[in-house]
Amino acid sequence: MLTAKQHELLLFIARRLEATGISPSFEEMKDALDLKSKSGVHRLISALEERGFIRRLPNRARALEVLKVPETAGADQSPASENGSAEPKSDTVVPFKKSTATQPTAANDIVEVPLHGRIAAGAPIEAIEDFNSLPVPAALLGPGEHYALEVSGDSMIEAGIFDGDYALIRRTESARDGEIVVALVDDEEATLKYLRRDGARVRLDPANEMYEPQIYNSSQVKVQGKLAGLLRRYH
Template sequence: MLTRKQLELLDFIQKRMARDGVPPSFDEMKDALDLRSKSGIHRLITALEERGFIRRMAHRARALEIVKLPESMERAAQLQAEATQPPGFTPKVIAGDKVDPPRGALEVTATAMELPVMGRIAAGVPIEAIAQVSHHVAVPGSMLSGKGEHYALEVKGDSMIEAGINDGDIVVIRSQGTADNGDIVVALVEDHEATLKKYYRRGGMIALEAANPAYETRMLREDQVKVQGRLVGLIRSY
Protein backbone atom coordinates (compact mmCIF):
# COMPACT_ATOMS: atom_id res chain seq x y z
CA MET A 1 0.00 0.00 0.00
CA LEU A 2 1.42 3.36 -1.03
CA THR A 3 0.92 6.61 0.83
CA ARG A 4 -0.81 9.55 -0.84
CA LYS A 5 2.50 11.36 -1.45
CA GLN A 6 4.12 8.22 -2.86
CA LEU A 7 1.20 7.81 -5.26
CA GLU A 8 1.36 11.48 -6.24
CA LEU A 9 5.07 11.23 -6.99
CA LEU A 10 4.73 8.00 -8.97
CA ASP A 11 1.88 9.50 -10.99
CA PHE A 12 3.90 12.67 -11.68
CA ILE A 13 6.96 10.68 -12.81
CA GLN A 14 4.85 8.41 -15.05
CA LYS A 15 3.05 11.32 -16.73
CA ARG A 16 6.23 13.33 -17.30
CA MET A 17 8.03 10.32 -18.79
CA ALA A 18 5.03 9.60 -21.01
CA ARG A 19 5.00 13.24 -22.17
CA ASP A 20 8.73 14.01 -22.45
CA GLY A 21 10.36 10.60 -22.58
CA VAL A 22 12.72 11.47 -19.70
CA PRO A 23 12.25 11.58 -15.91
CA PRO A 24 11.63 14.92 -14.19
CA SER A 25 14.40 16.46 -12.09
CA PHE A 26 14.28 16.34 -8.30
CA ASP A 27 13.55 20.08 -8.27
CA GLU A 28 10.56 19.52 -10.56
CA MET A 29 9.32 16.69 -8.32
CA LYS A 30 9.73 18.90 -5.24
CA ASP A 31 7.72 21.71 -6.81
CA ALA A 32 5.02 19.36 -8.13
CA LEU A 33 4.45 17.87 -4.68
CA ASP A 34 4.81 21.24 -2.93
CA LEU A 35 7.64 20.04 -0.68
CA ARG A 36 10.12 22.39 0.94
CA SER A 37 13.26 20.39 0.23
CA LYS A 38 14.58 17.65 -2.04
CA SER A 39 15.26 15.43 0.99
CA GLY A 40 11.53 14.62 1.07
CA ILE A 41 11.72 13.53 -2.59
CA HIS A 42 14.73 11.33 -1.81
CA ARG A 43 12.73 9.58 0.92
CA LEU A 44 9.75 9.04 -1.39
CA ILE A 45 11.97 7.74 -4.18
CA THR A 46 13.64 5.32 -1.77
CA ALA A 47 10.25 4.08 -0.56
CA LEU A 48 9.00 3.53 -4.12
CA GLU A 49 12.22 1.71 -5.01
CA GLU A 50 11.97 -0.54 -1.93
CA ARG A 51 8.40 -1.45 -2.93
CA GLY A 52 9.49 -2.35 -6.45
CA PHE A 53 7.68 0.44 -8.35
CA ILE A 54 10.76 2.26 -9.67
CA ARG A 55 14.45 1.55 -10.20
CA ARG A 56 17.36 3.96 -9.97
CA MET A 57 20.23 3.46 -12.42
CA ALA A 58 23.67 3.99 -10.93
CA HIS A 59 26.04 6.70 -12.16
CA ARG A 60 23.49 8.35 -14.45
CA ALA A 61 21.86 11.73 -13.88
CA ARG A 62 18.08 11.67 -13.53
CA ALA A 63 18.15 7.94 -14.36
CA LEU A 64 14.86 6.54 -13.13
CA GLU A 65 12.72 3.88 -14.70
CA ILE A 66 9.24 2.76 -13.75
CA VAL A 67 9.07 -0.98 -13.17
CA LYS A 68 5.35 -1.22 -12.47
CA LEU A 69 2.30 0.85 -11.59
CA PRO A 70 -0.52 0.23 -9.13
CA GLU A 71 -3.44 -1.47 -10.87
CA SER A 72 -5.65 1.63 -10.64
CA MET A 73 -3.03 3.87 -12.30
CA GLU A 74 -2.26 1.31 -15.00
CA ARG A 75 -5.95 0.94 -15.86
CA ALA A 76 -6.43 4.73 -15.98
CA ALA A 77 -3.49 5.09 -18.37
CA GLN A 78 -4.89 2.33 -20.57
CA LEU A 79 -8.36 3.91 -20.71
CA GLN A 80 -6.89 7.29 -21.63
CA ALA A 81 -4.84 5.76 -24.42
CA GLU A 82 -7.88 3.92 -25.77
CA ALA A 83 -9.98 7.09 -25.66
CA THR A 84 -7.42 9.02 -27.70
CA GLN A 85 -6.64 6.31 -30.25
CA PRO A 86 -7.21 7.87 -33.67
CA PRO A 87 -9.38 6.12 -36.29
CA GLY A 88 -7.44 4.07 -38.79
CA PHE A 89 -4.19 3.86 -36.78
CA THR A 90 -3.37 0.26 -36.00
CA PRO A 91 0.08 -0.25 -34.47
CA LYS A 92 1.86 -3.53 -35.02
CA VAL A 93 1.45 -5.62 -31.86
CA ILE A 94 3.94 -8.32 -30.97
CA ALA A 95 1.94 -11.43 -30.14
CA GLY A 96 2.79 -14.11 -27.59
CA ASP A 97 3.52 -14.19 -23.88
CA LYS A 98 4.63 -11.19 -21.88
CA VAL A 99 7.21 -9.20 -23.82
CA ASP A 100 10.02 -7.68 -21.80
CA PRO A 101 10.46 -4.04 -22.80
CA PRO A 102 13.90 -2.63 -23.60
CA ARG A 103 15.90 -1.54 -20.55
CA GLY A 104 15.01 1.98 -19.50
CA ALA A 105 11.53 1.85 -21.03
CA LEU A 106 8.38 2.03 -18.94
CA GLU A 107 7.36 -1.47 -17.96
CA VAL A 108 3.67 -0.81 -17.40
CA THR A 109 1.93 -3.18 -19.79
CA ALA A 110 2.53 -6.67 -21.12
CA THR A 111 2.09 -5.58 -24.74
CA ALA A 112 4.90 -4.23 -26.87
CA MET A 113 4.64 -2.50 -30.21
CA GLU A 114 7.16 -2.64 -33.03
CA LEU A 115 8.33 0.66 -34.48
CA PRO A 116 10.63 1.36 -37.43
CA VAL A 117 13.98 2.92 -36.54
CA MET A 118 14.48 5.55 -39.22
CA GLY A 119 18.25 5.81 -38.86
CA ARG A 120 20.09 8.36 -36.73
CA ILE A 121 19.14 11.86 -35.57
CA ALA A 122 21.67 14.50 -34.53
CA ALA A 123 21.52 15.81 -30.99
CA GLY A 124 24.31 18.21 -31.84
CA VAL A 125 25.18 19.61 -35.24
CA PRO A 126 22.38 18.74 -37.71
CA ILE A 127 23.00 15.76 -39.99
CA GLU A 128 21.37 14.82 -43.27
CA ALA A 129 17.71 13.87 -43.00
CA ILE A 130 16.99 10.16 -42.62
CA ALA A 131 14.11 8.60 -44.54
CA GLN A 132 14.92 4.89 -44.66
CA VAL A 133 14.13 2.21 -42.09
CA SER A 134 17.33 0.69 -40.66
CA HIS A 135 15.68 -1.83 -38.33
CA HIS A 136 12.76 -2.17 -35.93
CA VAL A 137 12.52 -1.88 -32.15
CA ALA A 138 9.87 -3.15 -29.72
CA VAL A 139 8.56 -0.55 -27.25
CA PRO A 140 5.90 -0.80 -24.52
CA GLY A 141 2.49 0.32 -25.73
CA SER A 142 2.25 2.64 -22.72
CA MET A 143 5.15 4.70 -24.09
CA LEU A 144 3.12 5.75 -27.12
CA SER A 145 0.90 8.80 -26.84
CA GLY A 146 -2.05 7.22 -28.65
CA LYS A 147 -2.30 10.01 -31.23
CA GLY A 148 -0.94 9.56 -34.73
CA GLU A 149 1.79 7.33 -36.08
CA HIS A 150 5.10 6.79 -34.33
CA TYR A 151 8.66 5.99 -35.34
CA ALA A 152 12.04 5.73 -33.62
CA LEU A 153 15.47 7.28 -34.18
CA GLU A 154 18.91 6.58 -32.77
CA VAL A 155 20.46 9.65 -31.13
CA LYS A 156 23.89 10.85 -32.25
CA GLY A 157 25.60 13.54 -30.17
CA ASP A 158 25.39 15.10 -26.73
CA SER A 159 23.50 18.36 -27.15
CA MET A 160 20.43 17.04 -25.26
CA ILE A 161 22.20 15.45 -22.28
CA GLU A 162 20.65 17.85 -19.74
CA ALA A 163 17.25 16.60 -20.90
CA GLY A 164 18.42 13.06 -20.13
CA ILE A 165 18.99 12.15 -23.79
CA ASN A 166 22.38 10.59 -24.42
CA ASP A 167 24.40 9.52 -27.44
CA GLY A 168 23.19 6.09 -28.58
CA ASP A 169 19.74 6.32 -26.96
CA ILE A 170 16.64 5.51 -29.01
CA VAL A 171 13.98 8.24 -29.08
CA VAL A 172 10.34 7.48 -29.83
CA ILE A 173 8.73 10.18 -31.98
CA ARG A 174 5.06 10.89 -32.65
CA SER A 175 4.75 12.08 -36.24
CA GLN A 176 3.26 15.61 -36.38
CA GLY A 177 3.86 18.86 -38.18
CA THR A 178 3.31 21.34 -35.34
CA ALA A 179 4.83 21.91 -31.91
CA ASP A 180 4.34 23.98 -28.78
CA ASN A 181 7.05 26.06 -27.16
CA GLY A 182 9.34 23.81 -25.12
CA ASP A 183 8.56 20.60 -27.02
CA ILE A 184 11.52 18.41 -27.98
CA VAL A 185 11.09 17.87 -31.69
CA VAL A 186 12.64 16.39 -34.79
CA ALA A 187 13.22 19.48 -36.93
CA LEU A 188 14.00 19.38 -40.62
CA VAL A 189 16.21 22.36 -41.47
CA GLU A 190 16.11 23.68 -45.02
CA ASP A 191 14.70 20.37 -46.25
CA HIS A 192 17.93 18.40 -45.83
CA GLU A 193 19.21 18.53 -42.24
CA ALA A 194 17.49 16.79 -39.33
CA THR A 195 18.13 17.56 -35.67
CA LEU A 196 16.61 16.85 -32.24
CA LYS A 197 16.14 20.05 -30.26
CA LYS A 198 13.78 22.05 -28.05
CA TYR A 199 11.41 24.15 -30.16
CA TYR A 200 10.49 27.78 -29.47
CA ARG A 201 8.66 30.30 -31.62
CA ARG A 202 10.05 33.80 -31.11
CA GLY A 203 8.36 36.44 -33.20
CA GLY A 204 8.83 35.48 -36.82
CA MET A 205 11.75 33.17 -36.00
CA ILE A 206 12.12 29.59 -34.79
CA ALA A 207 14.66 28.84 -32.06
CA LEU A 208 16.14 25.32 -31.94
CA GLU A 209 17.62 25.09 -28.46
CA ALA A 210 20.03 22.47 -27.13
CA ALA A 211 19.97 21.06 -23.60
CA ASN A 212 23.71 21.49 -23.24
CA PRO A 213 25.35 24.89 -22.62
CA ALA A 214 28.19 23.95 -24.99
CA TYR A 215 25.80 24.41 -27.94
CA GLU A 216 24.37 27.74 -29.07
CA THR A 217 20.69 28.20 -29.83
CA ARG A 218 20.07 28.20 -33.57
CA MET A 219 17.72 30.92 -34.86
CA LEU A 220 16.02 30.26 -38.19
CA ARG A 221 13.21 31.72 -40.26
CA GLU A 222 9.89 29.88 -40.07
CA ASP A 223 10.19 28.82 -43.70
CA GLN A 224 13.55 27.14 -42.94
CA VAL A 225 12.16 24.75 -40.31
CA LYS A 226 9.65 21.93 -40.64
CA VAL A 227 8.57 19.96 -37.58
CA GLN A 228 8.66 16.23 -38.33
CA GLY A 229 7.52 14.94 -34.94
CA ARG A 230 7.58 15.34 -31.15
CA LEU A 231 9.48 13.26 -28.60
CA VAL A 232 7.14 10.99 -26.61
CA GLY A 233 9.48 8.28 -25.32
CA LEU A 234 13.06 7.23 -24.74
CA ILE A 235 14.86 3.91 -24.63
CA ARG A 236 18.18 4.33 -22.88
CA SER A 237 21.41 2.81 -24.17
CA TYR A 238 23.53 1.01 -21.55
Protein backbone atom coordinates (compact mmCIF):
# COMPACT_ATOMS: atom_id res chain seq x y z
CA MET A 1 0.00 0.00 0.00
CA LEU A 2 1.15 3.49 -0.81
CA THR A 3 0.72 6.73 1.04
CA ALA A 4 -0.91 9.64 -0.77
CA LYS A 5 2.46 11.31 -1.42
CA GLN A 6 4.06 8.07 -2.64
CA HIS A 7 1.13 7.51 -4.99
CA GLU A 8 1.26 11.10 -6.24
CA LEU A 9 4.99 10.92 -6.92
CA LEU A 10 4.71 7.56 -8.69
CA LEU A 11 2.04 8.86 -11.06
CA PHE A 12 4.01 12.06 -11.68
CA ILE A 13 7.12 10.06 -12.65
CA ALA A 14 5.12 7.61 -14.76
CA ARG A 15 3.37 10.37 -16.72
CA ARG A 16 6.64 12.18 -17.37
CA LEU A 17 8.30 8.97 -18.58
CA GLU A 18 5.34 8.21 -20.81
CA ALA A 19 5.49 11.68 -22.35
CA THR A 20 9.25 12.22 -22.72
CA GLY A 21 11.10 9.01 -21.89
CA ILE A 22 13.02 10.85 -19.17
CA SER A 23 12.00 10.92 -15.54
CA PRO A 24 11.67 14.32 -13.84
CA SER A 25 14.53 15.83 -11.87
CA PHE A 26 14.50 15.81 -8.07
CA GLU A 27 13.84 19.56 -8.16
CA GLU A 28 10.81 19.04 -10.40
CA MET A 29 9.52 16.26 -8.14
CA LYS A 30 9.96 18.48 -5.08
CA ASP A 31 8.00 21.30 -6.71
CA ALA A 32 5.27 19.00 -8.06
CA LEU A 33 4.60 17.54 -4.61
CA ASP A 34 5.04 20.88 -2.83
CA LEU A 35 7.81 19.50 -0.61
CA LYS A 36 10.19 21.74 1.30
CA SER A 37 13.40 19.87 0.43
CA LYS A 38 14.78 17.19 -1.87
CA SER A 39 15.43 14.94 1.13
CA GLY A 40 11.67 14.30 1.20
CA VAL A 41 11.87 13.19 -2.43
CA HIS A 42 14.73 10.81 -1.57
CA ARG A 43 12.62 9.18 1.15
CA LEU A 44 9.64 8.75 -1.17
CA ILE A 45 11.81 7.31 -3.95
CA SER A 46 13.36 4.83 -1.49
CA ALA A 47 9.91 3.75 -0.29
CA LEU A 48 8.67 3.20 -3.85
CA GLU A 49 11.81 1.24 -4.68
CA GLU A 50 11.42 -0.99 -1.61
CA ARG A 51 7.81 -1.73 -2.61
CA GLY A 52 8.83 -2.71 -6.13
CA PHE A 53 7.09 0.15 -7.97
CA ILE A 54 10.29 1.68 -9.36
CA ARG A 55 13.94 0.87 -9.71
CA ARG A 56 17.00 3.04 -10.05
CA LEU A 57 19.21 2.64 -13.10
CA PRO A 58 22.83 3.10 -12.02
CA ASN A 59 24.73 6.03 -13.54
CA ARG A 60 21.95 7.05 -15.89
CA ALA A 61 20.41 10.48 -16.31
CA ARG A 62 17.19 10.89 -14.35
CA ALA A 63 17.88 7.30 -13.31
CA LEU A 64 14.40 5.96 -12.53
CA GLU A 65 12.29 3.27 -14.17
CA VAL A 66 8.64 2.67 -13.25
CA LEU A 67 7.85 -1.04 -13.01
CA LYS A 68 4.16 -0.85 -12.16
CA VAL A 69 1.52 1.74 -11.29
CA PRO A 70 -1.70 1.54 -9.26
CA GLU A 71 -4.76 1.15 -11.48
CA THR A 72 -6.85 3.38 -9.22
CA ALA A 73 -6.73 7.12 -9.81
CA GLY A 74 -6.34 8.10 -6.16
CA ALA A 75 -4.00 7.18 -3.35
CA ASP A 76 -4.63 3.98 -1.42
CA GLN A 77 -5.98 5.96 1.50
CA SER A 78 -9.62 6.91 0.95
CA PRO A 79 -10.95 10.27 2.19
CA ALA A 80 -11.71 10.45 5.88
CA SER A 81 -15.20 9.47 6.90
CA GLU A 82 -17.48 11.61 9.00
CA ASN A 83 -15.98 10.30 12.23
CA GLY A 84 -12.49 11.26 11.03
CA SER A 85 -11.17 7.75 10.31
CA ALA A 86 -9.76 6.73 6.96
CA GLU A 87 -10.50 3.40 5.36
CA PRO A 88 -7.52 1.81 3.55
CA LYS A 89 -8.16 0.91 -0.06
CA SER A 90 -6.19 -1.72 -1.96
CA ASP A 91 -4.65 -0.73 -5.29
CA THR A 92 -4.65 -3.03 -8.28
CA VAL A 93 -1.26 -2.66 -9.93
CA VAL A 94 -0.53 -3.02 -13.61
CA PRO A 95 2.82 -3.16 -15.45
CA PHE A 96 4.02 0.20 -16.70
CA LYS A 97 4.71 0.48 -20.43
CA LYS A 98 7.95 2.26 -21.10
CA SER A 99 8.02 5.13 -23.54
CA THR A 100 9.87 4.58 -26.77
CA ALA A 101 11.43 8.07 -26.56
CA THR A 102 15.17 8.07 -27.01
CA GLN A 103 17.22 8.22 -23.80
CA PRO A 104 20.21 10.60 -23.65
CA THR A 105 23.63 9.12 -24.20
CA ALA A 106 25.70 8.08 -21.18
CA ALA A 107 28.27 10.81 -21.81
CA ASN A 108 25.62 13.45 -21.12
CA ASP A 109 23.98 11.73 -18.16
CA ILE A 110 23.53 13.59 -14.90
CA VAL A 111 22.94 11.68 -11.65
CA GLU A 112 21.32 13.19 -8.55
CA VAL A 113 23.62 12.18 -5.68
CA PRO A 114 22.63 12.66 -2.00
CA LEU A 115 24.63 15.49 -0.42
CA HIS A 116 25.38 14.61 3.21
CA GLY A 117 26.66 17.98 4.40
CA ARG A 118 30.25 18.93 5.22
CA ILE A 119 33.20 16.75 6.15
CA ALA A 120 36.48 17.82 7.70
CA ALA A 121 39.76 17.65 5.86
CA GLY A 122 41.43 18.67 9.12
CA ALA A 123 40.29 17.79 12.63
CA PRO A 124 37.14 15.62 12.71
CA ILE A 125 33.80 17.43 12.87
CA GLU A 126 30.34 16.26 13.86
CA ALA A 127 28.96 13.25 12.02
CA ILE A 128 27.48 14.07 8.62
CA GLU A 129 23.73 14.08 8.01
CA ASP A 130 21.47 13.98 4.97
CA PHE A 131 20.02 17.30 3.82
CA ASN A 132 20.20 17.81 0.06
CA SER A 133 21.32 16.42 -3.29
CA LEU A 134 23.94 17.30 -5.90
CA PRO A 135 23.77 16.83 -9.71
CA VAL A 136 26.88 14.93 -10.82
CA PRO A 137 28.08 13.86 -14.30
CA ALA A 138 27.73 10.09 -14.48
CA ALA A 139 31.20 9.88 -16.05
CA LEU A 140 32.69 10.78 -12.65
CA LEU A 141 31.10 7.79 -10.94
CA GLY A 142 31.79 4.10 -11.21
CA PRO A 143 29.57 1.21 -10.08
CA GLY A 144 27.95 1.19 -6.67
CA GLU A 145 26.00 3.62 -4.49
CA HIS A 146 27.43 7.12 -4.08
CA TYR A 147 26.96 10.24 -2.02
CA ALA A 148 28.65 13.64 -1.91
CA LEU A 149 30.29 15.68 0.86
CA GLU A 150 31.42 19.30 0.91
CA VAL A 151 35.06 19.45 2.07
CA SER A 152 35.93 21.76 4.96
CA GLY A 153 39.61 22.43 5.71
CA ASP A 154 42.98 22.04 4.01
CA SER A 155 44.53 18.87 5.44
CA MET A 156 44.19 17.00 2.10
CA ILE A 157 45.50 19.70 -0.26
CA GLU A 158 48.55 17.66 -1.32
CA ALA A 159 46.09 15.04 -2.60
CA GLY A 160 44.40 17.77 -4.65
CA ILE A 161 41.42 18.09 -2.31
CA PHE A 162 40.67 21.70 -1.35
CA ASP A 163 38.33 23.51 0.98
CA GLY A 164 34.92 23.87 -0.72
CA ASP A 165 35.40 20.90 -3.06
CA TYR A 166 32.69 18.26 -3.28
CA ALA A 167 34.06 14.80 -2.53
CA LEU A 168 32.18 12.04 -4.37
CA ILE A 169 32.13 8.98 -2.14
CA ARG A 170 31.35 5.36 -3.04
CA ARG A 171 29.52 3.82 -0.11
CA THR A 172 31.48 0.91 1.40
CA GLU A 173 32.49 -0.38 4.82
CA SER A 174 35.88 -1.67 3.71
CA ALA A 175 38.97 -0.13 2.12
CA ARG A 176 42.60 -0.98 1.45
CA ASP A 177 45.54 0.70 3.11
CA GLY A 178 46.44 3.92 1.33
CA GLU A 179 42.95 4.70 0.07
CA ILE A 180 41.23 7.98 0.91
CA VAL A 181 38.19 7.21 3.03
CA VAL A 182 35.39 8.77 4.99
CA ALA A 183 36.18 7.62 8.54
CA LEU A 184 33.62 7.85 11.34
CA VAL A 185 35.40 8.13 14.70
CA ASP A 186 33.63 6.96 17.88
CA ASP A 187 30.29 7.08 15.99
CA GLU A 188 30.37 10.86 16.43
CA GLU A 189 32.87 12.58 14.14
CA ALA A 190 33.65 12.18 10.46
CA THR A 191 36.83 13.02 8.57
CA LEU A 192 38.36 12.51 5.11
CA LYS A 193 41.84 10.95 5.30
CA TYR A 194 44.21 8.29 4.00
CA LEU A 195 43.57 4.99 5.78
CA ARG A 196 46.52 3.10 7.30
CA ARG A 197 46.36 0.04 9.55
CA ASP A 198 48.99 -0.85 12.13
CA GLY A 199 48.01 -3.96 14.05
CA ALA A 200 45.16 -3.07 16.41
CA ARG A 201 45.53 0.60 15.54
CA VAL A 202 44.21 2.70 12.68
CA ARG A 203 46.08 5.77 11.48
CA LEU A 204 44.25 8.46 9.54
CA ASP A 205 46.88 10.37 7.58
CA PRO A 206 46.45 13.91 6.23
CA ALA A 207 47.95 15.11 2.95
CA ASN A 208 49.39 18.30 4.42
CA GLU A 209 52.63 18.43 6.41
CA MET A 210 51.10 21.02 8.73
CA TYR A 211 48.85 18.32 10.24
CA GLU A 212 49.69 15.28 12.36
CA PRO A 213 48.27 11.78 11.74
CA GLN A 214 45.31 10.78 13.89
CA ILE A 215 45.77 7.41 15.62
CA TYR A 216 42.90 5.37 17.09
CA ASN A 217 42.10 1.85 18.21
CA SER A 218 40.58 -0.05 15.31
CA SER A 219 37.30 -0.38 17.22
CA GLN A 220 36.94 3.42 17.22
CA VAL A 221 36.97 3.83 13.44
CA LYS A 222 34.34 2.79 10.89
CA VAL A 223 34.82 3.23 7.15
CA GLN A 224 31.76 4.92 5.64
CA GLY A 225 33.00 5.09 2.05
CA LYS A 226 35.99 5.85 -0.14
CA LEU A 227 36.80 8.67 -2.51
CA ALA A 228 35.55 8.14 -6.05
CA GLY A 229 35.96 11.64 -7.51
CA LEU A 230 35.83 15.40 -6.95
CA LEU A 231 33.77 18.34 -8.10
CA ARG A 232 35.18 21.88 -7.77
CA ARG A 233 33.42 25.21 -7.88
CA TYR A 234 35.27 28.06 -9.56
CA HIS A 235 34.42 31.64 -8.64
